Amino acid sequence: MSSQVRLSLLPSARCLFDEPVQVKVAGLRSRQVVTVRARSTDEKGVVFSSSATYRADGSGEIDLDRHPSLGGRYVGVEPMGLLWSMRADTPHRFLHKNKALQPHVVKFSVHEDEGEGRSLAEATNERVLMGDGVRRVPVKEGNIQGVLFTPPGDGPFPAVLDLCTLMSEKRACLLANKGFVVLAVGVYTDKPDNVKEIHLDRFEEAKDFLQRQPQVGSKGVGVIAQSKGADVALSLAAFVPGVEAVVWINGCSANVALPLYYKKHQILSPLLFNFDKVIPTESGAAICKYGVKDPLAEENKGSLVPIERAEGRFLFVASEDDLNWDSKGYADEMMERLKRHGKENFESVYYPRAGHLLEPPYGPHCPSSRHGVFSFPVLWGGEPKAHAAAEVHLWKKIQEFFRTHLSCDATQTEAKL
Missing domain, CATH: 3.40.50.1820 (Alpha/Beta hydrolase fold, catalytic domain)
Incomplete structure (x- = not known):
């Protein structure tokens, strides 16, 4: 991973399952093209994943709330696209997340170029079903x-x-x-x-x-x-x-x-x-x-x-x-x-x-x-x-x-x- 590249999940890496999260990448080269991915495993061990290609702005930053995907599972500005476009690695699978006590864990990562490039940064999103005090x-x-x-x-x-x-x-x-x-x-x-x-x-x-x-x-x-x-x-x-x-x-x-x-x-x-x-x-x-x-x-x-x-x-x-x-x-x-x-x-x-x-x-x-x-x-x-x-x-x-x-x-x- 690159020490300069940072992947941030805002306002926090921990949120409720039904809350949006802002995905931002900083520290890239100006106009650099990268692939941003999401990956998770459900309660039955089935892996779900997604990816989309983005081009950094002149400051070397990508903000999924503002910047469009150029290709991958979706195109255009889709702040939560990496989550809703995830697919199972085997056909005909539904994401099993029925137990309330454990968070749904999604790993976001940024990779060089398009496809299977070297990992530059990653962050883990804990999507909690039970909020504090429930x-x-x-x-x-x-x-x-x-x-x-x-x-x-x-x-x-x-x-x-x-x-x-x-x-x-x-x-x-x-x-x-x-x-x-x-x-x-x-x-x-x-x-x-x-x-x-x-x-x-x-x-x-x-x-x-x-x-x-x-x-x-x-x-x-x-x-x-x-x-x-x-x-x-x-x-x-x-x-x-x-x-x-x-x-x-x-x-x-x-x-x-x-x-x-x-x-x-x-x-x-x-x-x-x-x-x-x-x-x-x-x-x-x-x-x-x-x-x-x-x-x-x-x-x-x-x-x-x-x-x-x-x-x-x-x-x-x-x-x-x-x-x-x-x-x-x-x-x-x-x-x-x-x-x-x-x-x-x-x-x-x-x-x-x-x-x-x-x-x-x-x-x-x-x-x-x-x-x-x-x-x-x-x-x-x-x-x-x-x-x-x-x-x-x-x-x-x-x-x-x-x-x-x-x-x-x-x-x-x-x-x-």
């Missing part, structure tokens, strides 16, 4: 199995139930950094093949547990969910009182795959899948979008979630390039149905070139990976740059939506204490 408590009580995250301080804080299709702590603890008490629970608590039915009572228990927490000040709870978890969130809002606000992300308007029970009775039949309509591709990953049966067909109407019964607010989030299923079509249908019932308790946001997996921002875009339920690789859709921008926008939108519709009452918190 508490993490595993919960195993009754039928609840999950993890509770609470912000620093006594509150009152709004409460959010994070329904993960497959258990992950990332989104829940990042929301706790923003001032929400969040309980993350998995829709599937066993291998998907072993699950034959879903009971809404388990999620009602989780909601009630959240509302009993002493720091919680909202009279009801918010629910956030994506994919299969999103239709469970709709059902909670429709059948269980106390759900004040639902963020539905790239889900279905019907109860997908498994019968839904509540108070020992089946309340919704499953919307099934036609595997003959799955489209294989040369990449080895399949397009599943057309395999879901039509929820509006007469024989499937018993699977439609009656969201017109819900008293809370909805935020419908749909990616228009979702290759998992027709999220935009389902969102359109639900909003039309609510309007027909005289309801105005909803808003929506659509992202034209984003794919199915909308995550908290600044992780790598995942074009394809092994499907958590079907166990074969699938295409998720989305153009990396547009998808990354959608994640940044949506993350702020989620927080604004919950703050607006989960008002906190300090006297309620005092009563619990």
Whole structure:
């Protein structure tokens, strides 16, 4: 490495996972062309990496906030491009960063010339999921199995139930950094093949547990969910009182795959899948979008979630390039149905070139990976740059939506204490 060249990460080399970092290089020759790289290893040992070519200015400096990439994984001014453009070293991999206690570590480096040049400088970025003072408590009580995250301080804080299709702590603890008490629970608590039915009572228990927490000040709870978890969130809002606000992300308007029970009775039949309509591709990953049966067909109407019964607010989030299923079509249908019932308790946001997996921002875009339920690789859709921008926008939108519709009452918190 060169002693004169310095790679800086500002304002600090340690930050929250969902915070941008400014990458700057100094000490280069005037107009010198270099390659800047990022590299990380996820919890399953998969290596993700990216690179882009930059030309230093007259002072021998590069600032990714101002200077354009000339080539590599992206071109143009993209301050966080090295993060969202990272790809796995093996195909069809998703960045697994689900454990909240360990930071996501990214090594940035600067190299001579383009490609495999000598390393001139490097710096390590620790991207933390749990900020200072956030508490993490595993919960195993009754039928609840999950993890509770609470912000620093006594509150009152709004409460959010994070329904993960497959258990992950990332989104829940990042929301706790923003001032929400969040309980993350998995829709599937066993291998998907072993699950034959879903009971809404388990999620009602989780909601009630959240509302009993002493720091919680909202009279009801918010629910956030994506994919299969999103239709469970709709059902909670429709059948269980106390759900004040639902963020539905790239889900279905019907109860997908498994019968839904509540108070020992089946309340919704499953919307099934036609595997003959799955489209294989040369990449080895399949397009599943057309395999879901039509929820509006007469024989499937018993699977439609009656969201017109819900008293809370909805935020419908749909990616228009979702290759998992027709999220935009389902969102359109639900909003039309609510309007027909005289309801105005909803808003929506659509992202034209984003794919199915909308995550908290600044992780790598995942074009394809092994499907958590079907166990074969699938295409998720989305153009990396547009998808990354959608994640940044949506993350702020989620927080604004919950703050607006989960008002906190300090006297309620005092009563619990």
